[in-house]
Amino acid sequence: MEIPYTISTRPDTGLWNAKIGIWLFLASEVMLFGGLFSAYVFLRLDAQPGEWPHGLLNVPVGTMNTAILIMSSVTVVLAWAALKMRRYGAYWWYMLATIMCGIIFLFVKLYYEWPQKFEHYGIFIKPAALEKYEQYLGNNRRSEKGIEPRIEISGHLHNPEALKDANIKEYEIGLDPVYVDPNNPANDRPHFLYVPPTDHVAKIEKEDVERIDSFGPWHSAYFASYFTITGLHGAHVLAGVLVFIYMWLPVSKKLYQRNPEHLANRVEVSGLFWHFVDLVWIFVFPLFYLL
Amino acid sequence: MNNPPDVAQDPKEYEEYAHGVQKHVRGYLMVGALLLTFTAVTVALSYVDFGALFSRIFRVNLSPAQGGKANITVALLVAMFKAGLVAAVFMHLAAEKRLIYRVLIFTGFFVFALFWLTYLAWYNPIVR
Numbered sequence: 264m265e266i267p268y269t270i271s272t273r274p275d276t277g278l279w280n281a282k283i284g285i286w287l288f289l290a291s292e293v294m295l296f297g298g299l300f301s302a303y304v305f306l307r308l309d310a311q312p313g314e315w316p317h318g319l320l321n322v323p324v325g326t327m328n329t330a331i332l333i334m335s336s337v338t339v340v341l342a343w344a345a346l347k348m349r350r351y352g353a354y355w356w357y358m359l360a361t362i363m364c365g366i367i368f369l370f371v372k373l374y375y376e377w378p379q380k381f382e383h384y385g386i387f388i389k390p391a392a393l394e395k396y397e398q399y400l401g402n403n404r405r406s407e408k409g410i411e412p413r414i415e416i417s418g419h420l421h422n423p424e425a426l427k428d429a430n431i432k433e434y435e436i437g438l439d440p441v442y443v444d445p446n447n448p449a450n451d452r453p454h455f456l457y458v459p460p461t462d463h464v465a466k467i468e469k470e471d472v473e474r475i476d477s478f479g480p481w482h483s484a485y486f487a488s489y490f491t492i493t494g495l496h497g498a499h500v501l502a503g504v505l506v507f508i509y510m511w512l513p514v515s516k517k518l519y520q521r522n523p524e525h526l527a528n529r530v531e532v533s534g535l536f537w538h539f540v541d542l543v544w545i546f547v548f549p550l551f552y553l554l
Numbered sequence: 555m556n557n558p559p560d561v562a563q564d565p566k567e568y569e570e571y572a573h574g575v576q577k578h579v580r581g582y583l584m585v586g587a588l589l590l591t592f593t594a595v596t597v598a599l600s601y602v603d604f605g606a607l608f609s610r611i612f613r614v615n616l617s618p619a620q621g622g623k624a625n626i627t628v629a630l631l632v633a634m635f636k637a638g639l640v641a642a643v644f645m646h647l648a649a650e651k652r653l654i655y656r657v658l659i660f661t662g663f664f665v666f667a668l669f670w671l672t673y674l675a676w677y678n679p680i681v682r
Binding site: 277282290305337340455541549 | 572575576578582589593596597600601603617619626629630632633636637640641645652657658661664669671672675676
């Protein structure tokens with residue numbers, strides 16, 4: 264038996280079935296991401312001064328990934344329009360471009376952005392010892408200016424063995440540029456270009472350390488929400504890419520030859536999902552990378 | 555968008571339809587370019603100190619924390635504009651069937667309620 268209303272509209276809804284189906288699914292997706300975004304707002308509003316980090320993500324890379332997602336949204340809608348005009352060749356190329364955009368986005372996230380974070384360390388200083396590390400933190404000036412204090416020193420950990428060896432009494436950390444020149448007003452706000460840790464090594468005694476963590480989800484509420492939301496978003500990108508690959512393979516050409524409008528409708532609903540994924544990223548990008 | 559007429563029956567009618575789709579394509583490309591432009595705008599605006607700017611324009615004295623909130627507001631307004639473009643043009647919400655709008659009104663209501671509950675929890679004077 265053939266599935267009804269894949270092309271023709273159902274009299275009571277005025278829509279073909281997959282269309283109403285995808286919109287109901289997207290409604291549930293809005294609630295899913297809405298829950299996570301509201302958690303983000305909650306955590307951010309309740310963060311103590313200095314606890315919510317700024318400028319830790321690579322803005323040019325994030326901007327590039329945003330542009331890639333936007334371009335993929337354009338190519339998928341062009342793929343759909345090409346099918347509507349019965350130009351399968353153009354559809355094939357647009358779909359390939361969409362798939363490539365999705366793969367590049369995931370590749371950048373999984374092989375560049377995320378691993379870099381796991382190798383970067385932040386050392387939270389005990390409140391009583393903050394004054395001792397004033398040369399790296401610059402909190403006296405910040406307090407005069409009414410800016411949130413710095414409670415963490417971050418960079419590249421030169422002696423990772425100190426994490427496990429209790430006999431080593433201090434951490435040696437190659438400082439991020441901010442901590443080399445903490446009183447420079449240019450460092451009050453995040454920089455656009457990513458600058459790697461410097462060769463300037465600071466020694467921080469373990470007894471002054473509240474905790475030390477790499478920039479993973481365990482580091483802070485900021486990174487916990489960053490990895491949760493970008494991870495779930497990445498899973499959505501992966502799902503979209505897999506669906507698009509199926510629609511790009513020869514198996515879909517058979518459907519096109521049998522019933523081109525059916526394939527066009529399939530591309531339309533999966534495209535709606537893809538645009539939603541793009542839409543979520545439009546909010547993720549400024550909230551995590553820029554603000 | 556309406557389904558295309560059957561090609562076999564009337565090629566001329568189909569040609570007109572294809573021409574209509576072609577017109578939409580130009581719109582999609584324009585919106586794509588606009589979204590890319592506004593991505594650059596979002597990034598650029600995030601490096602503007604709106605606290606200092608508003609303090610100068612409105613002759614008030616905003617604290618760095620209030621300035622931060624001003625930047626968040628501006629960035630979210632641009633993001634909403636971009637999201638609106640994606641929803642209206644790419645997702646065809648500018649002209650859709652009534653049932654889909656109904657579904658979205660319900661969704662909007664519940665999302666609003668969700669954020670409102672978050673706000674209540676944060677504002678709870680008993681815990682704080």
